[in-house]
Amino acid sequence: MTATQLAMPQAITRPARPPGVTSAAGQVALRALRKYFRTPSLLVMGIVQSAMFLFSFRYVFGGAIHAGSTSYVDFLVPSYVATIVLFTGGGIAVAVAEDKVQGFTDRLLSLPVPRYSLVLGRTLADSATNMWSIVTTAAFGFLFGFRLLGIWQDGLAALGLCALYAVVFTVVFIVMGLFAPNAQAAQGMSLIAFVFAFISSAYVPATSMPGWLQPFSKYQPITPMVDAVRSLLVGSTSDVGLALAWSAVLIAVFTPIAVIRYRR
Amino acid sequence: MRTPTAAEAQSAPLLEARALTVRFGKVTALDGLELTAPPGQVLAILGPNGAGKTTFVRAVATLVRPTSGKLLVRGRDVVREAAAVRRDVGLAGQFAAVEPTMTGRENLEMTARLFGHERSSARRAAAAVIDQLSLQEVADRRSGTYSGGQRRRLDLGASLVGGPRLLLLDEPTTGLDPVSRREVWDAVRGLAASGTDILLTTHYLDEANELANHVVVIDHGRVIATGSLGELKASIGRDVIDVAVSDPGLAAAVGQILERVTMNTARVEPDGRHVTAVAPGGPAELAAVIGCLHDASIAVDEIGLRRPTLDEVFLTLTGDIDIDREPAAAGQLTNGSSR
Numbered sequence: 001m002t003a004t005q006l007a008m009p010q011a012i013t014r015p016a017r018p019p020g021v022t023s024a025a026g027q028v029a030l031r032a033l034r035k036y037f038r039t040p041s042l043l044v045m046g047i048v049q050s051a052m053f054l055f056s057f058r059y060v061f062g063g064a065i066h067a068g069s070t071s072y073v074d075f076l077v078p079s080y081v082a083t084i085v086l087f088t089g090g091g092i093a094v095a096v097a098e099d100k101v102q103g104f105t106d107r108l109l110s111l112p113v114p115r116y117s118l119v120l121g122r123t124l125a126d127s128a129t130n131m132w133s134i135v136t137t138a139a140f141g142f143l144f145g146f147r148l149l150g151i152w153q154d155g156l157a158a159l160g161l162c163a164l165y166a167v168v169f170t171v172v173f174i175v176m177g178l179f180a181p182n183a184q185a186a187q188g189m190s191l192i193a194f195v196f197a198f199i200s201s202a203y204v205p206a207t208s209m210p211g212w213l214q215p216f217s218k219y220q221p222i223t224p225m226v227d228a229v230r231s232l233l234v235g236s237t238s239d240v241g242l243a244l245a246w247s248a249v250l251i252a253v254f255t256p257i258a259v260i261r262y263r264r
Numbered sequence: 265m266r267t268p269t270a271a272e273a274q275s276a277p278l279l280e281a282r283a284l285t286v287r288f289g290k291v292t293a294l295d296g297l298e299l300t301a302p303p304g305q306v307l308a309i310l311g312p313n314g315a316g317k318t319t320f321v322r323a324v325a326t327l328v329r330p331t332s333g334k335l336l337v338r339g340r341d342v343v344r345e346a347a348a349v350r351r352d353v354g355l356a357g358q359f360a361a362v363e364p365t366m367t368g369r370e371n372l373e374m375t376a377r378l379f380g381h382e383r384s385s386a387r388r389a390a391a392a393v394i395d396q397l398s399l400q401e402v403a404d405r406r407s408g409t410y411s412g413g414q415r416r417r418l419d420l421g422a423s424l425v426g427g428p429r430l431l432l433l434d435e436p437t438t439g440l441d442p443v444s445r446r447e448v449w450d451a452v453r454g455l456a457a458s459g460t461d462i463l464l465t466t467h468y469l470d471e472a473n474e475l476a477n478h479v480v481v482i483d484h485g486r487v488i489a490t491g492s493l494g495e496l497k498a499s500i501g502r503d504v505i506d507v508a509v510s511d512p513g514l515a516a517a518v519g520q521i522l523e524r525v526t527m528n529t530a531r532v533e534p535d536g537r538h539v540t541a542v543a544p545g546g547p548a549e550l551a552a553v554i555g556c557l558h559d560a561s562i563a564v565d566e567i568g569l570r571r572p573t574l575d576e577v578f579l580t581l582t583g584d585i586d587i588d589r590e591p592a593a594a595g596q597l598t599n600g601s602s603r
Contacts, residue, residue, distance in 0.1 A: 012389045014427035015380030018351060027377045031363055038365040038406075103361035107422070110325040110355040110432075111378045112347055 018112035021120065028108070028121025029128075032095070036129050046088050046129075050137045053087060054080055057203060058144045065204050074149065077141035078233055079202040079226035082162045084137045085130045086197040086222075089173040090190035092126045096177025097186035105262070119258045123170050130166035134159070150235045158232040161243065165225060168247045169193075171254040178261040202226045221246035276339030278303040278430060278461050279324065283333035286319050286485075293319035295485035296333065301478065303338070306452075306462040308476030310469070312582055316485040317465035318358070321434045324463065325355045338429060351380070354423030355432045361419060364408030368399055368418045371407055372425050379426030386425070393421040397451050413444025417451055424455070431455060433464040437471060449474050469575045483582045496577045504576060505543045505550055507557075508566040512536035518564070521556045525549050531576075537565075542572065542580075 019027075036042050057076055067075035099105045108118055138159065148155045173190060180186035199213060200206070200222035209217055217223055221243075228243035279301040286294040294316045301307050309317045322328040323335055326346040335342045337349045362371045369390050376386035394403045397417045402410060407418055416436065423431060436452065437445040452475055456462055466472055472479055472493070479496055481489040489496060505526065507518050515537070519530035522541040526549055530541040543549040550569050557564060572580075 012392050012424065012427045013385065014351075015382075015385070018347065018380045019378055024378055027374050031366065031374055034370070035363060035365045103357045104363070106322075106325075106327055106357055107355065107361040107375070108378065109327055110350060110353065111375070111426070112350040112380060113378050 018114075019117075021114045021117045024113040024117035025121035025124060028113075028118055029125040032122060032125035033128060035095070036125070042091060046091070046133050047136050050084050050088060050133055051140045054137065054140050054144060061203075066208075067205055073141075073145045074147070075205075075230075076203060077138075077144070077146035078158060078229045081134055081138045081141060081159075082165055082226045082229045083197045083200075083202050083222060084133050085166050085169040086193040088130070088133050089126075089169050089193060090187055092170060092173035093177035093180060093186040093190045094183045095126075096122065096174050097180040097183045100178065101182050109262070115263045116259045118262050119171075119174065119255065122174055123167065126170040126174070127163075127167045130170060131163055134162050134166060148233065150233055154233050154235050158229045161229055161232060161240070164244075164247055168250045171251060171258060174258050175254050175261065178258060196220055196222045200226060221250065276303075276336070277301055278305075278307070278338060279463070280336040280339075281320075281333070282335075284320075284323065284330055284335050285332045286316075286323060286328055287331045293485055294323070294330075297482065297485060297487055299480060299487055299490070301463075301480070303461055304459075305478050306456045306464065306476045307478045307480065308472035309463065309465040309480050309482060310467065310472055310578060311465075311482040312467065315483045315582075317467075317482060318434055319485075320482070321355075321432050321463065321465055324349075324430075325353055325432055326350055327355075351426070352429045353432055354426060354428030354430070356416075356420045356423040356434070356436060358435045358438055362407045362415060362422060365406060367405055368403045368407050368410070368414075368421075369394065371418060372421055375422040376425035381425070389425040389427075393424050396424070396454070397421045398447075411444065412440050413447045416440060416444065416448055420448065420451055424460075429461060431460050431462045433462060435465055435467070437466075437468070445471075469573070469578055481578065481581050489581050496581075497571050497573075503543050503546045503550075503569045504540050504572045505553055506566075506568055506570055507539045507553070507564050508537055509539070510537070510563070510565050514562055514564075515539050517560065517562055518557070521553060521560065521562075525552045525556060540576070542576070543569065 054077075057080065058073055062072040062076065065072055105118075109115075173193075176189045176192075177186045180189050197203075199209070199217050200220060201217065202222060206214060206217040206223060224239045224242040225246060228237075228239040231238045231240060277300050279299060281297050281299040284294050284297040284299075285292070297316070297320065309320060311317050319328060323330055323342060324337055326342050326349050329343060338352055340348045340352070342349050362368075363374075366374070372390035372393055373386045376389045377383070381389055394400055397420065399414065399417060399421065402414055407415060410418065420433070420436065423433075433452065437448050440448065449471070452462065452464070456475070462475075464471075464475065477492060479489075479491065479493055480487055481496070505522060507522065509515055509518055515532045518539045519532060519541075522528075522530040522539060526541045526543045526545070528542045528544075530539055532539050545552075547569060550567070554567060557567070
């Protein structure tokens with residue numbers, strides 16, 4: 001080894017101060033987004049999965065489900081778009097668990113970054129990819145026969161509420177990933193979301209369920225959340241307050257858990 | 265507590281552990297560990313698997329909170345002044361923690377930003393590390409395509425972009441082929457020569473031999489010996505008779521003779537050709553062994569007296585082979601566990 005190689009490069013200085021929250025969260029988010037968009041299987045699988053489920057509901061089960069006065073496609077698509085993150089969000093839990101197992105989280109935690117910037121960055125990135133699935137899923141909805149009954153502003157409001165849910169569910173899946181010992185376990189844990197998605201008014205009218213199941217369907221967050229999206233589409237705001245309240249509660253509960261759990 | 269001034273941080277020990285204990289549920293990973301390491305050196309933490317090496321490194325990196333006791337890094341407490349400690353240390357782990365879908369340069373720039381660099385200085389730091397670690401040719405390829413050695417060097421580089429005062433290397437060459445190991449060793453030696461303090465854990469003695477000038481042996485979460493390599497070798501305080509046979513079939517017979525003469529356990533090296541035993545009697549015992557081998561008509565390739573290797577010291581200290589230690593020689597070590 002020559003003498004020139006032995007010197008610590010002059011160009012490496014010590015930063016004057018640790019990074020701010022925005023800059024740190026930005027880097028964490030940028031990396032998560034790069035990983036997502038540079039891994040074709042993640043990108044394509046999300047789209048294929050959401051289209052396949054929608055296709056099955058719409059054309060396979062749909063004929064056997066009676067949604068009252070509305071056609072099933074108009075009943076299904078708004079709630080399907082609202083809950084799509086519950087199907088695709090397993091990927092978030094898996095990614096978080098992988099980072100932990102593979103040492104990436106350790107690397108981040110050993111750096112002088114504000115601890116909550118890790119959750120913030122991750123949430124920003126995953127909410128963005130979730131928005132991407134929401135928009136593509138909505139597009140499939142129109143392709144499979146969904147039509148807006150009200151004005152386009154109502155549609156936009158409904159989409160905005162779905163975007164809020166994307167953030168809410170992202171935080172929940174991050175927490176799952178942080179508690180899972182490995183990626184497979186994270187995948188398994190994320191199936192809990194299916195329970196909430198299926199035993200709700202999202203895909204069938206809640207009144208069609210047996211009496212003993214209806215209370216669960218009625219009092220869990222997904223039912224008012226999807227009902228609020230349906231309301232907005234017809235220009236009503238019923239259930240919107242309850243949906244916003246549930247969103248606030250979920251964020252308020254899961255965000256601190258994520259921050260504390262990351263810090264460990 | 266008052267934050268130490270820059271001058272105090274300069275003169276403070278690199279590491280100071282007092283009754284450092286870390287428990288995970290019922291498992292005690294560090295059990296009252298005591299250690300004072302002066303700055304300006306490469307310190308190797310040696311120990312068998314499960315000895316607590318990784319836990320110690322993680323505690324220094326503020327990733328594990330001590331259950332009790334105290335740990336100072338350059339005079340700063342890892343719990344109360346964690347943020348300051350994190351600015352001082354760069355961690356490279358057992359698992360190369362780089363993002364495979366990003367290029368080497370992107371990885372380095374990201375880490376530099378997370379250390380607090382502005383965009384332009386992050387770019388400069390990344391470029392400097394790429395030169396330093398000879399990653400120029402692969403810097404703009406995704407790191408998922410790297411060889412094991414390249415990936416490990418990139419991981420090492422990521423720990424450097426913040427200009428750390430202390431570099432933590434947790435088993436830096438585990439799982440690497442010999443060529444890649446050399447690459448990492450060269451890089452570490454270069455950094456040490458430029459004045460970066462380095463703490464590395466390893467269970468390879470040759471690695472400690474190659475890189476470190478100070479060694480701490482830990483077992484069951486305690487320090488069982490510290491010292492320079494020379495001091496550790498002297499801790500056995502005796503010579504070793506080393507016999508090389510061309511026919512591995514003769515090793516057992518040679519071993520019996522060594523044990524009879526030295527009254528110590530003989531060890532057959534992994535190559536099957538070298539048989540060794542600690543010889544308290546030195547040259548006299550060597551002569552006796554030569555006589556016995558001659559009487560038994562055992563032809564040997566080589567025979568000689570030498571200082572014990574670090575391997576032998578290590579095995580003696582961790583109690584894997586049965587050699588009674590000479591109290592005077594053992595006293596040369598600062599024995600951490602028997603305060």
